[in-house]
Amino acid sequence: MFLLGIESTAHTFGVGIVDEKLNILANVNSTYIPPKGKGIHPREAAIHHSENAAEVINEALKLANVRMKDLSAIAIALGPGLGPCLRTGATIARFLSLQFQLSLVPVNHAVAHLEIARYACNEEDPLIVYIAGGNTIITTFVEGRYRIFGETQDIALGNAVDYFGRMIGVEYPELINVEKLAMEGKQLLDLPLVVKGQDVSYSGLITSALKLIKEGYRVEDVALSFIEYAYSMLCETIERAIAYTNKKSILLTGGTSRSIILKEKLEKLAQGQNVSFKVVPREYAGDNGGMIALTGMLAFMHKVTIDPIRSYVKPMWRLDQVDIPWR
Amino acid sequence: MEIGSSRYTLEIIKDKLIKKGAEAEIWQGRWFDLQAIFKVRVPKLWRHPILDSKIRSIRTIKEAKIMYYSLEENVRVPYLYDVDLENSTIIMEYVDGTILKEIFPKKHKEFSFEIGRILSKLHSINIVHGDVTLSNFIMLNDGKICTIDFGLSEFSNRVEDKGIDIHLFLRNIESSFSSLSKESFEYFMKGYSIFMKNHGEILNKLKEIRRRGRYIAERRRVKIF
Structure with missing residues (x-):
């Protein structure tokens, strides 16, 4: 039994293929890279997806050595994400499902980031920190669902770092380049630290950091301060979550898990709290088709399917709205 | 000194x-x-x-x-x-006494009223506790209730923050003593209205807080409103 999963929630069009033993046979991804200094334009990204879809699907099939008629189901990330991008992927998935008479499996993009990390790191019940361009979530599994212990009240950590990076003129990938600048910083400047209970907030931090740049402070020092404050806010809520939930491990997933400085901080944090710390492998860190296929297979094996005619996209589909029958 | x-x-x-x-x-x-x-x-x-x-x-x-x-x-x-x-x-x-969590069902009406009264006083001087759980109240030997752990407390006059305090109390009762939650809340509100003249406004905010997405699960389990 094979399943093909499609990811198209934001800048990446990805296709993954899994078998019934949850082996990921293919994970092919094509990412839209915005013009220098710009963020993702949803329509431009959607156009990229429709132009590259056929090639990515064919490559994945070839890599997995699977034909369309060998498949049992198509999994599609229906949300959360950018409307035009979601609709492009959903249209392709519905077509494949109807044309080849395959079951259609709805997958929540956030759940997929969590499941791929658990699968790849072999973790049964960790505290999961999911940080990316669109999400900053601290979560554990309780009674059938992933419950959100803490999250961002406005923009996501990845989004904040990328935006700050573009505003000070660093090149793609902004995360890595902002951190490079930060490592050259010497002086820690004053910025707002916004931790509200278990939640964090990043919008005010960006405004304040950009103000320091305008006031003529060294870019390296502002970058250092921005990164220190942003990560300290997150680490604090993670530490609270560990103390509260008594979980024995921290698992980091999502595109922003590529951060070098945050990983260092979390290693120290885990040591201090006497828990283990693991990070999702690089190939599954950013958005990818493999994670949709894997999660789709878990759902499909528990009879989660959707009628193509009712398979609307859900741009605001929250993580804690999804039932997880396989755990 | x-x-x-x-x-x-x-x-x-x-x-x-x-x-x-x-x-x-x-x-x-x-x-x-x-x-x-x-x-x-x-x-x-x-x-x-x-x-x-x-x-x-x-x-x-x-x-x-x-x-x-x-x-x-x-x-x-x-x-x-x-x-x-x-x-x-x-x-x-060093406060000597019994943590309310351990004796709550014995006198849940009185305790709820007293917690309501304490929060009412704190909120009326714009202090929110931030961690309202039964583990953070201690009954002293003279019968008075002592409030502890102000680690998450804030100075705040925001209706939202005060509403969150009450939500925390409710959620704690629901998870530990769900069968007593309705009555406890009733008595809590009696105590809470003593110093808080705008308790109606806070109550509306509380309803809004509990309707928010992330609290869906709790709303399904218990009906307070």
Whole structure:
């Protein structure tokens, strides 16, 4: 039994293929890279997806050595994400499902980031920190669902770092380049630290950091301060979550898990709290088709399917709205 | 008396770690002739050292201030003995009594009323507790209820923050004593209306808070409204 999963929630069009033993046979991804200094334009990204879809699907099939008629189901990330991008992927998935008479499996993009990390790191019940361009979530599994212990009240950590990076003129990938600048910083400047209970907030931090740049402070020092404050806010809520939930491990997933400085901080944090710390492998860190296929297979094996005619996209589909029958 | 413990270390003994939270350690010991609690905000290695000491000292001052203001308004909290900024430590009274969580079902109406009254007083002077659980209230031997752990407290006049405080109380009762939650809430609100003239506004906010997405699961389990 094979399943093909499609990811198209934001800048990446990805296709993954899994078998019934949850082996990921293919994970092919094509990412839209915005013009220098710009963020993702949803329509431009959607156009990229429709132009590259056929090639990515064919490559994945070839890599997995699977034909369309060998498949049992198509999994599609229906949300959360950018409307035009979601609709492009959903249209392709519905077509494949109807044309080849395959079951259609709805997958929540956030759940997929969590499941791929658990699968790849072999973790049964960790505290999961999911940080990316669109999400900053601290979560554990309780009674059938992933419950959100803490999250961002406005923009996501990845989004904040990328935006700050573009505003000070660093090149793609902004995360890595902002951190490079930060490592050259010497002086820690004053910025707002916004931790509200278990939640964090990043919008005010960006405004304040950009103000320091305008006031003529060294870019390296502002970058250092921005990164220190942003990560300290997150680490604090993670530490609270560990103390509260008594979980024995921290698992980091999502595109922003590529951060070098945050990983260092979390290693120290885990040591201090006497828990283990693991990070999702690089190939599954950013958005990818493999994670949709894997999660789709878990759902499909528990009879989660959707009628193509009712398979609307859900741009605001929250993580804690999804039932997880396989755990 | 000078702030900072170095000059009378001989009279101050911090000898037994009784609790290790995410942010602070709670030690038991002696302060001169008195039994005392030492709340120590420990350094975090993952934080930049300058940011770390800044955060620890700001929060220590704020917590002590909030406790002091509460005492001034006759809200029973542990008496402050000393604030040692150098070690970001608050030294306070050792409170002897029973944690409300252990005896709540015995007198849940009275306790709920009293917690409502305490929060009403705190909210009326724009202090929100931030961690309203039954573990943070202690019944003293004289029958009075003492409120502890102001680690997440804030000065705030926002209706939202006050609503969150009540939500925390409700959620705690629901998870620990769900069959008593309806009655407890009734008596809580009686106590809460004593000092809070705009308790209706806060109640509306509470309803809104509980309708939010992230609390869907709780809403399905228990119907308070």
